[in-house]
Amino acid sequence: MSLSIGKSVFRKESLEKVTGAAKYTDDYSSKDMLHIKLVVSPYAHAKVISIDSTKALEVSGIRGIIVGQPFPLTGEEIQDRPPIAYDKVRYHGEPVAAVVADTTLQAKRAAELVEVIYEQLPVVNSPKDALLPNATLVHENLAIYEKIEHVYPEANTNIADRTKIRKGCVEEGWKFSDVTVEADFSFSQSDHIAMETRCVIAEIRPDGYVVFTSATQSPYMIKKLMKDYFQLEEGKVIVNTPLVGGAYGGKVPVQLELIAYMASAAVGGRPVKLLNTREEDMITSPVHIGLDAHIKLGATKDGQLAAAEILYTFDTGAYSDKGATISRAAAVTSTGPYRIDNLKCDSLCVYTNHPYVTAYRGFGHSELLFVFERALDMLAKKLKMDPIELRMKNAILPGHTTPTQIHLNESTVGNLPNCIETLKQLMQWNEGQIIQINDRKVRAKGISCIWKTSTIDSEASSGIVLMFNRDGSVNIESGVVEIGMGTKTVLAQLLAEKLKMDINKIHVKMEVNTQIIPEHWKTVASRSTLMAGRALLKAADDVIVQLKDIASRVLMCSPDDLEVGNEMVYAKDEPDIFIKIKDICYGYKYPHGYAIGGQVIGRGQYMLRHLTHLDRETGIGRPGPEYTVGAQGVEIEFDTRDYTYKILKAYSVIDAGKVLNMKLAEGQVMGAMEMGLNLGSSETFIFNESGKVLNPRLRTYTPFRYGDHPEYIVNFVETPHVDSAYGARGLGEHGLIGMPAALANALSIASGVELNKLPLTPESIWMQKIGVNKN
Structure with missing residues (x-):
C-alpha cells in the first residue's frame, strides 16, 4: 500500500501563501535600490532617427538613461534581438531606452520626457503579409545572425525557420482517399496574463558578482546567457528566484534581466528593480504565438x-x-x-x-x-x-x-x-x-x-541534493521553480514514499539560488516531475546506500540484509534489530569515542535519454x-x-x-x-x-x-x-x-x-x- 503516492497532501508552501507571508520578487527591496522605467515605441515598424534625453535628465532623482548603444544581439536559437532597440523598432511596445531613478514615479516622469524621432516603415501585419512576394523584411540581416545548429533561417525572407515532416507518400494517400476536406484556420496572438507581472532586480557587487532576483522560469539559463552575451564569468552570476506568481511559459525568456544588468552597470553597480505594470507586461514583453x-x-x-x-x-x-x-x-x-x-x-x-x-x-x-x-x-x-x-x-x-x-x-x-x-x-x-x-x-x-x-533540448538535465538534519528530517534542494504547479510538494511525496517516512519530516526549499542549488534546466514543458522526480529517486538511492553502510557497521551485518523505513534502518528478517536514522544521519560515535560516517547527503541527476x-x-x-x-x-x-x-x-x-x-x-x-x-x-x-x-x-x-x-x-x-x-x-x-x-x-x-x-x-x-x- 502506498504511503504517499496518490494522496492529496497539503502543499508545502500553502501556509505561506494563504497567510500572505510568501515573498515574491517585488517584495524584495533595499535602501539604495533604484528603479527602472522603459521608453517604448508607439510604432510597430520604424527607424529610430534620434533620441534626445536632455529634458528627461533634468528630472529630480534621475541616475542614468540607457539609450542608443549597439547592444549585443540576443536569442536562444537565433541572435536577432537587441535588449533595447537602437537602429529601428520592430513592434509596438519595443523598448528604445531605459530610465534609472531613485523612485518609480521619477523614472516614469523622465521616461515620458525622452524625445524619440522615428521614420515609419511599412508594417508586416500578419503571417500572410510576411510571405507575400516583395514583402517588407523585418530583418534585413537575417543571413548573418548567429544561430544554433538545426535552425534554418531563410535569407532575404521573413522565414526564421522551417520544419519539414515527411512520412509515407502523400500522393499515394490521396489515391486511397474517397473523401477529402480542405480548410484554412487562424489563431491570434494573445497574452499569458499571469497574476504576477514580470519583475527583476539586478546588482553588480564590488567583488564582481552579478546578482539577480528574478520572477523567472529559467534561472540557470540566465546564468548561461549572461556569460554568452556579456562574457561574464558564469560562476560569478547568481540568480535567486523566489516563489513566482504564475508564468505559463511567459517567464521563460531572458529579457528584462538583460536591461536590468545594463542599468546596474550604468549606475555603478547599485541594485536596480524593473517591474512591469499590467499594460507594460502585455505590450513590451513576449506573448503567445x-x-x-x-x-x-x-x-x-x-x-x-x-x-x-x-x-x-x-x-x-x-x-x-x-x-x-x-x-x-x-x-x-x-x-x-x-x-x-x-x-x-x-x-x-x-x-x-x-x-x-x-x-x-x-x-x-x-x-x-x-x-x-x-x-x-x-x-x-x-x-x-x-x-x-x-x-x-x-x-x-x-x-x-x-x-x-x-x-x-x-x-x-x-x-x-x-x-x-x-x-x-x-x-x-x-x-x-x-x-x-x-x-x-x-x-x-x-x-x-x-x-x-x-x-x-536533448541535453536538458535536473539535479537534486538531499541533506539530513540531526533530528532525522530531510531537506530537498531542487532547481525547479515553484510557479504554482506544486511540483516541490510532489517531490516531497516521492521521497516520503521512497524512504517510507512521514512527509511532514521532509522540508523543501522553495526559493532557487543558482550558486548553491543543482541545476534544473528550465521549469517548462510539463517536465519538472519527470526530470526532478527521477533525479530525486537517484538521490534517495544514494542516501539509502549511505544509511545502510553506517547502520551495517553499527549492527554488525551486511548492508544487503538491511531495509530503510519508518525512520529506522532495520534487519529485513529481524525488524526488532534496528537503529534510528536520527542516530546515524550525522554519522555514529561509538561509546569509546571512535566515529564513522558523517552527515548523510544524497545526490541525484537525471538527463533525458535518446x-x-x-x-x-x-x-x-x-x-x-x-x-x-x-x-x-x-x-x-x-x-x-x-x-x-x-x-x-x-x-x-x-x-x-x-x-x-x-x-x-x-x-x-x-x-x-x-x-x-x-x-x-x-x-x-x-x-x-x-x-x-x-x-x-x-x-x-x-x-x-x-x-x-x-x-x-x-x-x-x-x-x-x-x-x-x-x-x-x-x-x-x-x-x-x-x-x-x-x-x-x-x-x-x-x-x-x-x-x-x-x-x-x-x-x-x-x-x-x-x-x-x-x-
Whole structure:
C-alpha cells in the first residue's frame, strides 16, 4: 500500500501563501535600490532617427538613461534581438531606452520626457503579409545572425525557420482517399496574463558578482546567457528566484534581466528593480504565438485516415525567441493522436511586426489541435460518421509510429481509446450531440482528442541534493521553480514514499539560488516531475546506500540484509534489530569515542535519454521522451438569434500514467482547461492596420471573470510511463490544449457554420456566418 503516492497532501508552501507571508520578487527591496522605467515605441515598424534625453535628465532623482548603444544581439536559437532597440523598432511596445531613478514615479516622469524621432516603415501585419512576394523584411540581416545548429533561417525572407515532416507518400494517400476536406484556420496572438507581472532586480557587487532576483522560469539559463552575451564569468552570476506568481511559459525568456544588468552597470553597480505594470507586461514583453494554417485531410469511405497535407505559418512576431521551437513542436505532433501513414507537413516560423513570442502553456499544441480536430469534425460530417467513432477508429496505439517515425509502445503513448470511451460516458454522448431547447436556443457538444510530447533540448538535465538534519528530517534542494504547479510538494511525496517516512519530516526549499542549488534546466514543458522526480529517486538511492553502510557497521551485518523505513534502518528478517536514522544521519560515535560516517547527503541527476535532432528534409528523429494523450469535451448552450452562448460543462480525461497527488492533478488540469476556453472564446490581441495593439489592458482584453466558468469535470486513466517516477506522465499543460478545438466543434454544430477562426466571440461567429452565406 502506498504511503504517499496518490494522496492529496497539503502543499508545502500553502501556509505561506494563504497567510500572505510568501515573498515574491517585488517584495524584495533595499535602501539604495533604484528603479527602472522603459521608453517604448508607439510604432510597430520604424527607424529610430534620434533620441534626445536632455529634458528627461533634468528630472529630480534621475541616475542614468540607457539609450542608443549597439547592444549585443540576443536569442536562444537565433541572435536577432537587441535588449533595447537602437537602429529601428520592430513592434509596438519595443523598448528604445531605459530610465534609472531613485523612485518609480521619477523614472516614469523622465521616461515620458525622452524625445524619440522615428521614420515609419511599412508594417508586416500578419503571417500572410510576411510571405507575400516583395514583402517588407523585418530583418534585413537575417543571413548573418548567429544561430544554433538545426535552425534554418531563410535569407532575404521573413522565414526564421522551417520544419519539414515527411512520412509515407502523400500522393499515394490521396489515391486511397474517397473523401477529402480542405480548410484554412487562424489563431491570434494573445497574452499569458499571469497574476504576477514580470519583475527583476539586478546588482553588480564590488567583488564582481552579478546578482539577480528574478520572477523567472529559467534561472540557470540566465546564468548561461549572461556569460554568452556579456562574457561574464558564469560562476560569478547568481540568480535567486523566489516563489513566482504564475508564468505559463511567459517567464521563460531572458529579457528584462538583460536591461536590468545594463542599468546596474550604468549606475555603478547599485541594485536596480524593473517591474512591469499590467499594460507594460502585455505590450513590451513576449506573448503567445499566433497561427495561420491550411490543411487537407483524406480518408477512405469507412473513415480510415489516408493522408494529410498541412501548412502551419506561425506568427513569431518581431523576433524568433522560442517561435522556431514552437513551430517545430507543432510539426512533430502535426497529426494529433491519430495514425496517418502518409503525411506532408511544413511548419514555418515567420517574422511579423507584432510583439515577439515565447513559450505558452501547450507550446504549439493547442494551435495544431485546433486545426486538426476541426478538420476531423468536418471530415466526420462529410462521411456522415459520429465524431467519436471517427476518432476511435483512427486513435494512435502502441505499435504505431509518430509523424517523426518513432515506434510507440504502451509506455510511450498510453491508452487513448480508454480516454475516448470514458469521455463518451461522462458526456452522455449517446443522448445526442445537439438538442433543441426552445425556438432559439440549442445545447451542443463538441470533442477533441489531445496528445503532447516535449520538444526540448536533448541535453536538458535536473539535479537534486538531499541533506539530513540531526533530528532525522530531510531537506530537498531542487532547481525547479515553484510557479504554482506544486511540483516541490510532489517531490516531497516521492521521497516520503521512497524512504517510507512521514512527509511532514521532509522540508523543501522553495526559493532557487543558482550558486548553491543543482541545476534544473528550465521549469517548462510539463517536465519538472519527470526530470526532478527521477533525479530525486537517484538521490534517495544514494542516501539509502549511505544509511545502510553506517547502520551495517553499527549492527554488525551486511548492508544487503538491511531495509530503510519508518525512520529506522532495520534487519529485513529481524525488524526488532534496528537503529534510528536520527542516530546515524550525522554519522555514529561509538561509546569509546571512535566515529564513522558523517552527515548523510544524497545526490541525484537525471538527463533525458535518446533524444535527437530532426532530419532537415524528412523530420525523422526523436524530439521528446513520451506522449500524454487524452480526450476532452465541451457542452454549450447557444442562442441561434444573437449568437451568444454559455459554456455549461468542460470535460478532460487524461492518461496521467500515475496520479501522484489527486487534488494537485485536478487543479492543474482545471486551470489549464480554463485557459484553453479563454483562448477559444475571448482572449486575443486586436491589432490596427499599423500593427498597434489596441487592447493592452484587462478592461478590453477579456479573460473569464467570476461567474463565467463552466462546471469542470476531470477524470484520469493510468497507463504508467516506465521511465518516470512511479509511472507519472507530464500533466501541467494538457488540460488546455484540446479546449479551443472542442469549443469550436460544439459551436460549429450549434451555429451550423464551420468556425475556423479564433476567438469565438458572438461577433466573430456572426461574421463567419455572414462570410459563409456570401459564398
